[in-house]
Amino acid sequence: MSTNNIFFAINPATNKPLHGEFVNASSKQIDDAVNKATAAFNSYRKKDNQQIANFLEAIADEILNLGDALIEKCNLETALPIARLQGERGRTINQLKLFASVVKEGSWVDARIDTAMPDRVPIPRSDIRQMLIPLGPVVVFGASNFPLAFSVAGGDTASALAAGCPVVFKGHPAHPGTSQMVADAISKAVKKSGMPEGVFSLLYSNSNEVGEALVKHPGIKAVGFTGSFRGGKALFELANSRPEPIPVYAEMGSTNPVFILPRALKEKSKEIASGMVNSISMGVGQFCTNPGLSFVQKSEKTEDFYKLLNTDLSKVSAGTMLTPTILKTYNAGLKNIATFENVEEIAVGLVDNSEGAISRIFKTSMDNFIKNKQLSEENFGPSSVVVEATSKKEILDAARNLEGHLTATIHGTDEDFEEYKELFDILELKVGRILINGYPTGVEVCHAMVHGGPYPATTAPNSTSVGTNAIKRFVRPICFQDYPDAFLPNAIKKENKLNIWRLVNGNLEK
Amino acid sequence: MSTNNIFFAINPATNKPLHGEFVNASSKQIDDAVNKATAAFNSYRKKDNQQIANFLEAIADEILNLGDALIEKCNLETALPIARLQGERGRTINQLKLFASVVKEGSWVDARIDTAMPDRVPIPRSDIRQMLIPLGPVVVFGASNFPLAFSVAGGDTASALAAGCPVVFKGHPAHPGTSQMVADAISKAVKKSGMPEGVFSLLYSNSNEVGEALVKHPGIKAVGFTGSFRGGKALFELANSRPEPIPVYAEMGSTNPVFILPRALKEKSKEIASGMVNSISMGVGQFCTNPGLSFVQKSEKTEDFYKLLNTDLSKVSAGTMLTPTILKTYNAGLKNIATFENVEEIAVGLVDNSEGAISRIFKTSMDNFIKNKQLSEENFGPSSVVVEATSKKEILDAARNLEGHLTATIHGTDEDFEEYKELFDILELKVGRILINGYPTGVEVCHAMVHGGPYPATTAPNSTSVGTNAIKRFVRPICFQDYPDAFLPNAIKKENKLNIWRLVNGNLEK
Numbered sequence A, B: 001m002s003t004n005n006i007f008f009a010i011n012p013a014t015n016k017p018l019h020g021e022f023v024n025a026s027s028k029q030i031d032d033a034v035n036k037a038t039a040a041f042n043s044y045r046k047k048d049n050q051q052i053a054n055f056l057e058a059i060a061d062e063i064l065n066l067g068d069a070l071i072e073k074c075n076l077e078t079a080l081p082i083a084r085l086q087g088e089r090g091r092t093i094n095q096l097k098l099f100a101s102v103v104k105e106g107s108w109v110d111a112r113i114d115t116a117m118p119d120r121v122p123i124p125r126s127d128i129r130q131m132l133i134p135l136g137p138v139v140v141f142g143a144s145n146f147p148l149a150f151s152v153a154g155g156d157t158a159s160a161l162a163a164g165c166p167v168v169f170k171g172h173p174a175h176p177g178t179s180q181m182v183a184d185a186i187s188k189a190v191k192k193s194g195m196p197e198g199v200f201s202l203l204y205s206n207s208n209e210v211g212e213a214l215v216k217h218p219g220i221k222a223v224g225f226t227g228s229f230r231g232g233k234a235l236f237e238l239a240n241s242r243p244e245p246i247p248v249y250a251e252m253g254s255t256n257p258v259f260i261l262p263r264a265l266k267e268k269s270k271e272i273a274s275g276m277v278n279s280i281s282m283g284v285g286q287f288c289t290n291p292g293l294s295f296v297q298k299s300e301k302t303e304d305f306y307k308l309l310n311t312d313l314s315k316v317s318a319g320t321m322l323t324p325t326i327l328k329t330y331n332a333g334l335k336n337i338a339t340f341e342n343v344e345e346i347a348v349g350l351v352d353n354s355e356g357a358i359s360r361i362f363k364t365s366m367d368n369f370i371k372n373k374q375l376s377e378e379n380f381g382p383s384s385v386v387v388e389a390t391s392k393k394e395i396l397d398a399a400r401n402l403e404g405h406l407t408a409t410i411h412g413t414d415e416d417f418e419e420y421k422e423l424f425d426i427l428e429l430k431v432g433r434i435l436i437n438g439y440p441t442g443v444e445v446c447h448a449m450v451h452g453g454p455y456p457a458t459t460a461p462n463s464t465s466v467g468t469n470a471i472k473r474f475v476r477p478i479c480f481q482d483y484p485d486a487f488l489p490n491a492i493k494k495e496n497k498l499n500i501w502r503l504v505n506g507n508l509e510k
Helices: A027-044 A049-065 A067-078 A082-105 A155-163 A176-192 A209-216 A229-240 A262-285 A302-313 A324-338 A366-371 A392-400 A414-419 A421-428 A468-474 B027-044 B049-065 B067-078 B082-105 B155-163 B176-192 B209-216 B229-240 B262-285 B302-313 B324-338 B366-371 B392-400 B414-419 B421-428 B468-474
Strands: A006-011 A016-023 A111-114 A128-134 A138-141 A167-170 A200-203 A222-226 A248-251 A258-260 A293-297 A343-348 A360-365 A383-389 A405-411 A431-436 A475-481 A502-504 A507-509 B006-011 B016-023 B111-114 B128-134 B138-141 B167-170 B200-203 B222-226 B248-251 B258-260 B293-297 B343-348 B360-365 B383-389 B405-411 B431-436 B475-481 B502-504 B507-509
Touching (some): A006 A067, A006 A176, A027 A200, A049 A082, A049 A155, A049 A176, A067 A176, A082 A155, A138 A209, A155 A167, A155 A222, A155 A468, A176 A200, A222 A229, A229 B229, A258 A262, A262 A383, A262 A405, A262 A414, A293 A302, A293 A392, A302 A343, A302 A360, A302 A383, A366 A383, A405 A421, A468 A475, B006 B067, B006 B176, B027 B167, B027 B200, B049 B067, B049 B082, B049 B176, B067 B082, B082 B155, B138 B155, B155 B222, B167 B209, B176 B200, B209 B229, B222 B229, B229 B248, B262 B302, B262 B405, B262 B414, B293 B302, B293 B392, B302 B343, B302 B360, B302 B383, B324 B343, B324 B383, B360 B366, B366 B392, B383 B392, B392 B421, B405 B421, B414 B421, B421 B431, B468 B475
Parallel strands (some): A111 A502, A222 A248, A293 A383, A360 A383, A431 B475, B111 B502, B138 B167, B258 B293, B258 B405
Antiparallel strands (some): A006 A016, A111 A128, A128 A475, B111 B128, B502 B507
16 A cells, blocks of 8 residues: 555645545455455345345435535536536436336346256256346446446446445545545445445545455455546456456446538538537536547538537637546647647637636548547547548448447438448447437436447446446356255245246246 | 377277368468458348248258268267267257247347437437347357267357357367268258358367467457366456457356255265266266265264265276376376375276276365365366265355355255255355256256356356357347437337337336
8 A cells, every 4th residue: 555645635626635635445444345345245135126226215315315515525526517416416316216126126137947847858857047146245446527427326336236246436536525425325325224334335545556456355256447448457457367357347438439421411510510519528528428539521511510610619618627637638638639740620619717628629531540540549528530531431441440439429311321321230340339310428327228338448348337237247147956945036936926027938927 | 380280080989090180270261260250240140030040940950960970970089978979969959949949039139128208308318229239250169078069069159150140160179070060060051041151160170279369360259168277267368368358258167066964965865875976977977067076064874875875886887088188187187186195085986998987986074175175176077076074064164165166066855954054045156056956967958057157167157158048148238329210120120020028118018
């Protein structure tokens, strides 16, 4: 551990430390948290659906009970506007309630029953039953850009707790006060719901050491992470090098390419320009799904489109970013883009805040884009690169050359779609979500959402970190053969007491 | 590639090469196979349910069409008895047909639809749809011990093809002739079903280089493997070190601990001894689920039990193992066990075949077992270690100290189960399948089977390599937002044309 053990939250609007000190977790605290989580797991995983659902709902209630104080603290620590934070709190609470409803309903455990065939020849068939069970204690890393919805009581925590896994949370140093308040709310919910104490712990840290120690701890059985590619990859490698490798669900962001097809550009350039500018600059561009890259096909309309982008972007204020470091990195990224030849700035936001991040849109040719791989990399913040293709072939080739992304978007008319049919096919293999005539920011929390995608967008393309399917990350199937009914979990007992959907001899039934 | 490019199958019964030479795949052949698979993927993944089901059924038919010639070739190459191979062929064919039925039914894609809410405030909800799609070309490694059911047209191939993934198969050098015949049968089925040529390729090799090159090839998107811990772990590390890491589904065997509780030992020692001996020696012990370890609690009945084991085992012939190397490794393992102090041989099979593997059962104390970790390791073949505990606590502690295994088995009476309740809980966290009063060998191919388990039994505890759920290894979810209906896959179009189960706004419906 670092000898400099104390840190403070920084107010990004003033660059000054806020009141209240936080102490980096010690090796002993890390060990205690994991050991308590391991002990808690034994009773927590046996709680029934209703008990776990109540617990999740109690967390939601206790967060709401924190009232305006939470929003104010969070605003001071992140510079995110009050209204945005109120919205994010709503999202966080609804997310907890949605997982509560999934747990209450109960069918998510994928119960499968193949009944015995004692008279089968040549060999009788045993009674065989399968369901999903929780993996064990999970370490979750909070993200800076969603201090509520992707932090202490965010999607990873909610889905892990819903699955029956205790959570050891590694708080993000950019909002430790917010983290503390939410962790206190969870603690209250733990007590009120009669849950074992170690089912949730928050550890503070402003360095990598605590997180690394947690991922290496033999008691930890899975990792949830939202953040940078570098951070996610490091944890993935660490987890795979353990004596017992464990899964790492790292969502590492992407540039979320947008394809604006010719007829759409012609017919709806004003609407698309305004939508793009809004999506690029929203929340000072601090979203994993921020559209950092778009492709247009050169026509007599492209210059007009660039002007429209500039008209809209020129009204966007320079916003305060989440941390001084994020701002510094963003500005370094802008400087780097400026060093490339044949990259032109086509739109710029207001320069009305010397400490803020100025929105900028650049343009380059497809040739230049292909030559300079760096132009395709994420620069976290309100900037974007428009790549100008000269033909349909160039557009399709660009799509073929994409790495994995969280999303891709196509703007087009019905005729565009017919002409660019192939683009749909290509993008299916590149991303977790494809949007038509929309904007990638705004990730709906629902049953069908996929917030994930092929590497390097995530380390686990077969999963989502948003939506009810996120619960599946923290479980594994187990099979019970010829079990006494009394010893079977309720989900797969002879009588369907939970009234859940079960696959019985291949047929789904209730 | 090795300069010594040619190899022959060895008849393990004579230790002599069989007629027919095989050539190690060259770099060019590897590249060609993967590139063809990649090209085939584009059309194969668009085939409809019925087409893929027909293809799987055609493979089954063509294998059956090979007639006795296949069984005879396989018997020569593996020394597995004709009757066993006929049974294994049946299993292979039924497995293909079971996957065909899953594909035909269609619900396995986990279709999820959240319909648009254009009037929702403050933000409308988009139309959001999710389903599973295939990952791309998969490399599958054949196992030596199931030359049909876990080889060329075995479970990994069947589930990958069912998922919509082309397969490049790395044939096991212990049965190249069998592999060739089955690959030819698949080729016929490819032609008859109108499938793209590259959807399946077989590559020969008697070294690790071909497999390594396949796993490193950027066109490969997942790995299926059944074999040794060393082999599986090496591929896992290789796959994770790629620029784009890919999932490795390696089933690496285990010792499948059996717990024989006191009352069961008292009341059913004869039946259990005979069952254990059968399970230990069946197929010359060459099963991943072979019970290599059992725990009993010392009582006035244990000595009788050991005598019964010896009585039964003394009638078991020394069988020919799959390859001379496997026999050598087995005998080295036996020698190694003999070097431990306080390890006693309590049962031995017939010494009736100087080239065969002699079945042996050893006994040791719990103390000694804990001191010598090697005693808990798999010795592939017909040997097993009985560990004698002195108390219930020792039994439970032994269970707690287990690593991950494919299976665990409990033999007990109802009273035993009451007394050893905790054992059930402990084992749930250690294995993929728990059997009551049965024997772990014999893995039913059905919907509820889990042939998997925590590391080091597998590299992917969240999966099974046997049973219909195996299809889920080779897919990932994708989400379509506000898609034109015509461009959606059939499974998630507005109209439920496939008549599959879909989760619509959280409710499962047809």
